[in-house]
Amino acid sequence: MAGCNHGNITVGKPRWLRRSLPTGPEYEKMRQLLKRSHLTTVCQEAQCPNQFECYSEGTATFMILGDRCTRNCHFCAVEHKPLTLPDPEEPERVAEAVDILKLRYAVITSVTRDDLSDGGASLFAETIRAVRKRRPETLIEVLIPDLQGNWQALAAIVDAAPDVLNHNMETVPSLYPRVRPEAIYERSLALLSEGKKLNPQLPTKSGIMVGLGETRDELVRVWDDLLTAGCDILTLGQYLQPSKNHLPVERFVEPEEFAQLQDEALARGFAGVAAGPFVRSSYQAESLYRKVRRQLAG
Template identity: 50%
Template sequence: MAVVIDLLKNDPRIRHPEKAHRPDQPVQLRKPDWIRVKAPGSPKWAETNKIVRDNKLVTVCEEAGCPNVGECWEKKHASFMIMGDTCTRACAFCNVRTGMPGPLDADEPLNIAIAVKKLGLEHVVITSVDRDDLSDGGAEHFAQVIRAIREHSPQTTIEILTPDFLRKPGALEVVVAAKPDVFNHNLETVPSKYLKVRPGARYFHSIRLLQQVKELDPTIFTKSGIMVGFGEERNEVLQLMDDLRSADVDFLTIGQYLQPTRKHHPVIRFVTPDEFKGFETAAYAKGFHLVSASPLTRSSHHAGEDFKKLKAARQSKLG
């Protein structure tokens, strides 16, 4: 029988009722039964973990505390986070550390490529911290990683999840020229929540970034994702879908926001599976090639399988 982590057991209001609420803190909502994840620890998970450690790699699976790490690593799926483990932004939802990052590791592109080859990945996801300290935001480093993977594993398809390259002219062109198969940049939330949730970013800049990818290379699939549970309204999510479709974005992911620590933005509401299904139906009606919407949906979850579905959807629409 699979070991399951009941995320409710860590709820402080269950273990310590006297800590249920303080006037100076928002009420922490009890996690619903549908938010459960498989505990990591299988032999295949251990093998993936060893390859990551041996090659001194950073994964967003660990840094962001992804709830799907057990499932993905058991399948030898991993999302590599490049350019260090320290971010120059301080988003209210993210568990990655904030500060001044160190210099780039010149060996990292090769180390990533070696790990991809050892894991035998058909599809790999490469993401990064924000590097506002770099003149190009890390664009050339992204390109080097893509080229290294192409050299060592030419059959592997590559998905990148990039920062917004805000105030980094020419950076996007460098990344697109390296020809990733999927270009993902997450909006994270609706525009009314940006000031509190994503204060260092600009909503319409991110929309324009995704639009420019298609203008530069229409063959690259584009993708974006959001979390719900910050207190957004349904009509705001629907408008966000329209904004993404106006930028010709192909793939939308929607998942439940889970508060990493008490210092992060609180969960205002747990969205039900039926509501997620409603978002999925609406998004398909608006013309997205592919939609993934569920409480535990994350940007990189099932990325390889989803890429195959994206290609099939494009082919069917082209006739």
């Protein structure tokens, strides 16, 4: 499952996971536009703790291909009800919203659609092209599912020329059966590697949740696997339990430890790293991209 897909349960949270949520005219403008346009954002669907901040800054992650997923990851707040057919008008609605809001950086993600032969890749490509046509100056990041290892579908997305290709590993291999049982660790790694082969200049990115029972050594091994696959950008954030029916938090990682993890990941070779309790896949995406772009250009 792609996206900022961990929730925001407040019971039992330590003090550093409690904060005031900003509001204001930019947030309200974004909320009303999404409602009028019948658009879905992963910010809302996955109960992301950063949605108020991002909306207030004029940033959003748009979720295409509907709001229901074919997989049943045990950390994810997105629903798994009966599916609907993809909406062919969705790319234009996303592009219109990006244009109206004058976004500098748009993130496009989706639910996982294993029922579609290309996993929804064609709609990703159409959405990228629609945004480019309406607002060519906007940077576009795509946060995609694993496409069931369909590299032809991946090529269609890469050929549409996003600015960042993102696919989340989510957790360490030993926890896949419990956390995301329908995913395959090696397939996710292969997607990032194949994306880099298709376009070596395309920054690739991945995200990992902590607090699910992983060890520090396991985290480092995932980092090394990602680096071997050519991954440029890493995000690390605290897993938060969306509901009592989802996996419980095994550990709350303190901000000081997140800072240490960020330093260690940078030292191992990532070009850009964001780590912190509130970090999610799309958090501070533009600043990370610009940092990595400068390094790749140099």
